[in-house]
Amino acid sequence: MFQINTASGVPIYEQLIHNVTRLRDSGVLKPHDRLPSVRSLAVELGINPNTVAKAYRELETRGFIYSIYGKGSFVSERAEEDVTVPQMAALQSFRSAVQQAYKERLSSAQLKQIIDSIYEGGRQHD
Amino acid sequence: MIEISGLTKKFDKITALDALDLTVQNGSVTGLIGSNGGGKSTLLRILAGVFRPDSGSVLIDGERPFDNPKIKGDCYFVSDYPFFYSDSTLSNTAALYRRLYPHWSEEEFERCCAMFPIDRKQKILNxxxxxxxxxxxxxxxxxxxxxxxxxxxxDGLDAVVRLVLKRLLAERVDAQQLTVVIASHNLRELEDLCDNICLLHRGKVVVERDIDSLRENYRKVQIGFSEPQEDAIFDNVPVVGVWRSGNVFNLTLKGKEEDFMPQLEALQPAFISAMPLTLEEVFISEMEAAGYDANHIC
Incomplete structure (x- = not known):
């Protein structure tokens, strides 16, 4: 169910967290769907089960999954206010772009012009 | 649990292990890495009860492994050159070990024979x-x-068998709290498998931590300036390696990105980019600091 890239330099438990949140946000994993057990996922991927357990613990702390002792881990329901992972990534890219523009001494007016043109243009096509 | 404290082992004039301390928790996988001759195999042999320590203490489940059949029955050591008698086959070795090892399982033997394609009647040394x-x-x-x-x-296992092994270990670490100590030069494989890494050089522990904090605490940074700079600009930054080419520096840093990045940005570089290190790069970097590197041993 999950893919990891062992050569990427990103810790495996973080990749697992990204995988689960992406599947959850896109609706592929629905609320109350059961996730693979720690052991079966570790065995399938050939990685340390403690790494999988760590990812599951972190997901539970963030409220993305919940566990029932003896039964497994399940996807939790999404609250409406949740910002999705793709939205958070977009905000982060935007923030970096603005920081770069600031470094290059562009004015905020120039930036606002771009924002307005995209959102105006977007509205015309809706 | 394995508790090692002040462990020293010498062979004539060579100090293979030098007042080593190490703790290994149950259900964990610890990778032993290090320079050739660094003490990895000696340490494993002491854990397996093959060698007796000269000083210090080694306790497995609270007892010394040397000359201790009870503890030895709970352990198994696979040497880099596995020993077999000249007419050993899987079948007759199993017949012997069935009697020697208290936890021997026929079911596991059948299962493993099915997973690894080996003829039970063939002489292993052939x-x-x-x-x-x-x-x-x-x-x-x-x-x-x-x-x-x-x-x-x-070493010597093909990619398919390596995956089978990793899967089997993953299963047992979870199901039975199996504790693994694995010495390897194949750092790529260890990255998937280990919770903790212990780097040995000349019988001493150079670095010992969990693999995630090892990754978080090293970065390689490429930093470029539009004007020539003195090497001394990095004096207050935790740099462990510098490679300079004109106005571009390739740095290896030991520390957290959120700590050193502001310091580097304060130098007003034209560009800066940070990346994590692979386990291999961490190894080389730490070995350089210990004086064991490509420039000194060639």
Whole structure:
């Protein structure tokens, strides 16, 4: 169910967290769907089960999954206010772009012009 | 649990292990890495009860392994050159070990024989190195040890068998709280498998931590300036390696990105980019600091 890239330099438990949140946000994993057990996922991927357990613990702390002792881990329901992972990534890219523009001494007016043109243009096509 | 404290072992004039301290928790996988001759195999042999320490203490489940059949029954050591008698086959080795090892499982033996393609009646010493290793693994796993000590196990195993091994270990670490100490030069494989890494050089522990904090605490940074700079600009930054080409510096830093990045940005570089290190790069970097590097041993 999950893919990891062992050569990427990103810790495996973080990749697992990204995988689960992406599947959850896109609706592929629905609320109350059961996730693979720690052991079966570790065995399938050939990685340390403690790494999988760590990812599951972190997901539970963030409220993305919940566990029932003896039964497994399940996807939790999404609250409406949740910002999705793709939205958070977009905000982060935007923030970096603005920081770069600031470094290059562009004015905020120039930036606002771009924002307005995209959102105006977007509205015309809706 | 394995508790090692002040462990020293000498062979004539060579100090193989020098007042070593190490703790290994149950259900964990610890990778032993280090320079050749650094003490990895000696440490595994002391854990397996093959060698007796000269000083210091080694306790497995609170007892010394040397000359201790009770503890030895809970452990299994796969050497880098697995030993077999000249007429050993899987079948007759199993017949012997069935009697010797208290936790031997026929079911596991059958299961492992099915997973690794080896003829049970064939003489093991007639097999290739890789097949001999596989035979050793089948026996090892069939004794259902609590502690598994592996010396250079990945060497000689093809990619398919390596994956089978990783899966089997993953299963047992979770299901039975198997504790694994594995010495390897194959750092790529260890990255998937280990919770903790212990780097040995000349019998001493150079670095010992969990693999995630090892990754978080090293970065390589490329930093470029539009004007020439003195090397001394990095004096207050935790740099452990510098490679300079004109106005571009390639740095290896030991520390957290959120701590050193502001310091580097304060130098007003034209560009800066940070990346994590692979385990291999961490190894080389730490070994350079210990004086063991490509410039000094060639």
């Amino acid at each position: 097999m290739s190195k890789g097949m001999q290793r596989q035979a050793a693994l089948i026996i090892a796993l069939s004794t259902c040890p609590k502690y598994l000590f592996l010396d250079e196990i990945f």
